[in-house]
Amino acid sequence: xxxxxxxxxxxxxxxxxxxxxxxxxxxAFVWGMIMFVMMIYWHIYGxxxxxxxxxxxxxxxFAAKAEKxxxxxxxxxxxxxxxxxxxxxxxxxxxxxxxxxxxxxxLELEKGKEYKIHLSSMDYNHGFSLQPVNINIQVIPGYExxxxxxxxxxxxxxxxxxxxxxxxxxxxxxxIYVK
Amino acid sequence: MxxxxxxxxxxxxxxxxxxxxxxxxxxxxxxxxILWGIIDIMNTPLAK
Amino acid sequence: MATTYRTCPASGLQFEAxxxxxxxxxxxxxxxxxxxxxxxxxxxxxxxxxxxxxxPADQFYTILTAHGVDxxxxxILHFEMAVLYFASSTLLRCRLATPKMGWLGFWLMVIGGIxxxxxxxxxxxxxxxxxxxxxxxxxxxxxGLILVAVGSLIGCGIFMGTLVVAKKDKTYTGSIPMVTFGAxxxxxxxxxxxxxxxxxxxxxxxxxxxxxxxxxxxxxxMVWWALGHSSQQINVAAHVSIWYLIPAIVxxxxxxxxKVSRGAFLLYILFLQLASAHHLLSDPGMSAEWKVLNxxxxxxxxxxxxxxxxxxxxxxxxxxxxRKGFNNGLFEWLRKAPWGNPAFAGMFISLVSFGFLGGxxxxxxxxxxxxxLMHNTYYxxxxxxxxxxxxxxxxxMAVTYLxxxxxxxxxxxxxxxxxxxxxxxxxxxxxTGLVMMGAGxxxxxxxxxxxxxxxxxxxxxxxxxxxxxxxxxxxxGVITIIGGALWIVLVVGSLLFGEKLDGGVVSDxxxxxxxATPAASASHHGSDHVAVPGTVVLAxxxxxxxxxxxxxxWKYLSEVWLLS
Numbered sequence: 001x002x003x004x005x006x007x008x009x010x011x012x013x014x015x016x017x018x019x020x021x022x023x024x025x026x027x028a029f030v031w032g033m034i035m036f037v038m039m040i041y042w043h044i045y046g047x048x049x050x051x052x053x054x055x056x057x058x059x060x061x062f063a064a065k066a067e068k069x070x071x072x073x074x075x076x077x078x079x080x081x082x083x084x085x086x087x088x089x090x091x092x093x094x095x096x097x098x099x100x101x102x103x104x105x106x107l108e109l110e111k112g113k114e115y116k117i118h119l120s121s122m123d124y125n126h127g128f129s130l131q132p133v134n135i136n137i138q139v140i141p142g143y144e145x146x147x148x149x150x151x152x153x154x155x156x157x158x159x160x161x162x163x164x165x166x167x168x169x170x171x172x173x174x175x176i177y178v179k
Numbered sequence: 180m181x182x183x184x185x186x187x188x189x190x191x192x193x194x195x196x197x198x199x200x201x202x203x204x205x206x207x208x209x210x211x212x213i214l215w216g217i218i219d220i221m222n223t224p225l226a227k
Numbered sequence: 228m229a230t231t232y233r234t235c236p237a238s239g240l241q242f243e244a245x246x247x248x249x250x251x252x253x254x255x256x257x258x259x260x261x262x263x264x265x266x267x268x269x270x271x272x273x274x275x276x277x278x279x280x281x282x283p284a285d286q287f288y289t290i291l292t293a294h295g296v297d298x299x300x301x302x303i304l305h306f307e308m309a310v311l312y313f314a315s316s317t318l319l320r321c322r323l324a325t326p327k328m329g330w331l332g333f334w335l336m337v338i339g340g341i342x343x344x345x346x347x348x349x350x351x352x353x354x355x356x357x358x359x360x361x362x363x364x365x366x367x368x369x370x371g372l373i374l375v376a377v378g379s380l381i382g383c384g385i386f387m388g389t390l391v392v393a394k395k396d397k398t399y400t401g402s403i404p405m406v407t408f409g410a411x412x413x414x415x416x417x418x419x420x421x422x423x424x425x426x427x428x429x430x431x432x433x434x435x436x437x438x439x440x441x442x443x444x445x446x447x448x449m450v451w452w453a454l455g456h457s458s459q460q461i462n463v464a465a466h467v468s469i470w471y472l473i474p475a476i477v478x479x480x481x482x483x484x485x486k487v488s489r490g491a492f493l494l495y496i497l498f499l500q501l502a503s504a505h506h507l508l509s510d511p512g513m514s515a516e517w518k519v520l521n522x523x524x525x526x527x528x529x530x531x532x533x534x535x536x537x538x539x540x541x542x543x544x545x546x547x548x549x550r551k552g553f554n555n556g557l558f559e560w561l562r563k564a565p566w567g568n569p570a571f572a573g574m575f576i577s578l579v580s581f582g583f584l585g586g587x588x589x590x591x592x593x594x595x596x597x598x599x600l601m602h603n604t605y606y607x608x609x610x611x612x613x614x615x616x617x618x619x620x621x622x623x624m625a626v627t628y629l630x631x632x633x634x635x636x637x638x639x640x641x642x643x644x645x646x647x648x649x650x651x652x653x654x655x656x657x658x659t660g661l662v663m664m665g666a667g668x669x670x671x672x673x674x675x676x677x678x679x680x681x682x683x684x685x686x687x688x689x690x691x692x693x694x695x696x697x698x699x700x701x702x703x704g705v706i707t708i709i710g711g712a713l714w715i716v717l718v719v720g721s722l723l724f725g726e727k728l729d730g731g732v733v734s735d736x737x738x739x740x741x742x743a744t745p746a747a748s749a750s751h752h753g754s755d756h757v758a759v760p761g762t763v764v765l766a767x768x769x770x771x772x773x774x775x776x777x778x779x780x781w782k783y784l785s786e787v788w789l790l791s
């Protein structure tokens with residue numbers, strides 16, 4: 001009877017459902033299936049899918065690989081902190097370290113070329129937030145995430161940290177150049 | 180009531196069985212989310 | 228244990244003495260946490276408002292941690308305990324199982340809540356509500372949360388026990404009422420939530436005192452979100468129950484179909500918890516298959532359930548109003564609904580805001596690939612302020628307008644202000660949520676002290692529109708806080724100074740719910756069926772908004788850099 005009383009019909013499951021309700025249930029079901037298939041469709045045909053290539057690592061292992069990459073590919077240094085600007089070989093691997101409180105190094109990419117960018121954190125969780133493109137990826141200590149990226153626009157891009165990582169969180173701003 | 184419960188449909192009996200609902204409500208996400216999630220994390224290969 | 232039963236003369240509800248006292252104290256403590264969390268909200272919003280930037284960074288993160296814990300856990304869990312005791316003991320008209328355990332649970336929650344807040348305000352535990360390892364809080368931060376979890380688990384046990392008592396004492400016949408079934412759904416989700424929470428918080432506590440060396444950061448995130456997100460799914464089940472409860476009491480609404488609504492709750496029981504994956508869609512360690520199946524609540528069956536509730540709740544209101552004779556056109560039932568009753572108005576605003584804003588944004592945000600556009604941006608708190616605040620908190624505020632006279636036996640003071648409050652709070656919060664989502668769409672980060680990045684080696688200038696949105700967030704956020712403060716003033720004022728109401732007859736035996744007469748059940752078989760065309764129009768509007776917004780976001784996604 002009422003929502004605060006037991007159903008008045010003892011066999012309430014046998015009550016028929018009104019046509020309007022059936023229709024709405026059908027619509028909700030179909031829409032749900034469409035949304036489910038959309039995600040699978042995008043995996044097959046879409047061009048923006050987050051890579052699933054990930055490895056267990058340690059801060060030391062990742063830092064060693066990143067330092068080697070930086071030593072081999074640095075083209076200049078910027079700012080009074082002498083942050084290396086590293087040109088990632090087209091189609092090759094680039095390493096980006098997230099740590100308290102910077103993104104290291106600065107990467108230089110070319111438009112239209114595909115890169116494998118390796119992301120990991122040296123300490124806490126960090127958030128890779130590429131602006132103003134607006135791509136956001138979680139960066140987790142102990143995990144190396146290999147993301148294939150192809151820039152489609154040129155310019156200077158910021159990497160904002162958008163996962164809280166302590167008092168200096170707001171100063172954690174990195175940079176990517178795309179030529 | 181108890182003398183003629185045989186005509187109650189299966190689904191109604193299920194929805195009236197509160198402790199069974201509790202079990203399936205814990206097991207379903209326990210398997211699909213937690214257990215599968217742990218397997219995924221354990222299967223992450225080591226970095227070279 | 229000896230007890231008595233009081234029948235409220237105005238509502239006919241029957242309160243058992245132990246349950247009544249537990250409900251009252253849980254509700255009162257809930258309101259106190261809302262007050263603490265609300266003061267926190269003011270600190271958060273006035274700091275994120277670029278024109279003011281009130282607090283220094285360290286205080287901002289401390290206050291933000293407290294705001295999250297006090298609102299998302301303490302206010303809501305304490306209120307939910309009251310809801311569970313109401314939906315079991317009061318609606319089933321039976322004694323509460325093991326009231327002594329109820330008090331144990333209550334005190335565990337109170338002590339735990341205070342302990343965690345002490346840890347936060349000592350300043351060494353500004354780790355946010357999520358407390359992602361390896362960032363470490365003080366041990367009593369985790370210990371307090373564990374006590375809260377144990378306390379609420381006891382509450383869930385009492386709810387289940389009370390269902391057994393009612394069945395054994397035969398205080399009802401047939402199936403439990405819809406609202407109780409919704410509360411059962413909330414309880415089941417809560418049990419999963421609390422077990423997961425214990426599974427991760429206990430090791431984390433041991434880690435914080437040095438007994439465990441390391442906790443895997445990805446594993447922590449995965450299990451923690453089974454607590455962090457599922458706890459908000461308890462709220463969904465609880466506030467949907469209240470959506471069924473309020474129209475039933477205010478206008479005598481009844482479910483369009485017991486079968487459909489209960490079936491929808493069953494889908495919640497099975498799948499709603501899976502949405503914890505929404506927070507891990509941009510993580511490295513989880514497979515795409517796990518992400519897709521979990522984020523979609525197993526092929527969107529729980530979304531389907533919400534869409535069903537979104538239809539049957541207003542449908543029940545429409546049917547009840549049409550039965551009363553408001554039959555002209557599509558919407559006379561809606562125009563003539565009791566908008567001056569704050570319980571009804573709050574419930575309806577909660578329904579609309581949760582559906583159109585919180586629900587749609589949640590599904591879009593939880594689409595695996597689209598999540599990359601919004602993960603960790605201000606969109607996320609924008610989304611959950613239109614689910615947990617306009618959805619749950621507003622529904623709880625609305626039902627309180629009914630509980631103060633029946634449970635606390637006090638007349639609400641200042642009825643004019645009571646009428647305004649749900650509109651002020653609900654509309655201001657909805658706008659705040661919208662502009663937060665707007666800022667997030669432009670990329671603005673959540674949990675971030677300084678949009679200007681002062682002290683960073685580089686500069687990045689957000690678009691002007693982002694600053695505008697953040698300013699609007701501040702402005703409407705402050706109005707929301709005023710609306711919330713007004714509610715606290717009205718409730719506390721009524722409890723202290725409201726006119727005392729007659730408590731009604733007290734008996735030492737429960738009066739069972741009368742079994743439905745054969746005539747009543749016969750009349751239920753369709754003879755009083757009412758069509759609900761107005762609800763169909765509302766539901767279609769929701770669907771159109773949903774489909775458009777969903778595909779607009781795929782369009783946005785297709786324009787960013789290529790990723791594979």
